[in-house]
Amino acid sequence: MNSFLLTIVAVQILHCSGVPSPKDALRESVIKLNEITETTNLCGITRRRVKDIYRTGKLSYNVDLTFSVKETVCSKNSGLEFDDPICHFRPRKTAEKGFCKSRVEYFAGEVIDIDVECRGLKTVDSNSESFESRENSIEVTSQSEESPPEESTNLSQQHDPR
Incomplete structure (x- = not known):
């Protein structure tokens, strides 16, 4: 009984520690990317x-994070999410592609x-809300007031080595 209670306490401590989920950080990064790309379709x-x-x-x-994206068949105006099952990738020859790095900060x-x-x-x-013609690299910083992401209990806490 005591070990069961200790396990519950440990899970609650880890859950409340604020350690972010990489899956949620990736999702937030791609959502931001889809807001800033010139493509008319979502990238997955x-x-x-x-x-x-x-x-x-x-x-x-x-x-x-680092991630690669490819344009899907779903329009940004469709109301669908980039990871919706019907949003499959456009054909290889016509799809826009990119390689991205992101940093998601949590507090x-x-x-x-x-x-x-x-x-x-x-x-x-x-x-400036104008179109950018650079194709080599972009950097965007945004403030987000979204609800807290689902927290992960299986990540080890690491300290910044810098």
């Missing part, structure tokens, strides 16, 4: 990698900032 994830998750303060964490379990840099995609300039 083809490859992904969690580079690092590290604590930056008592209640703050950063999640560093007290909530996303407070998303930085996304991509190669291969044209984007809208977030500062």
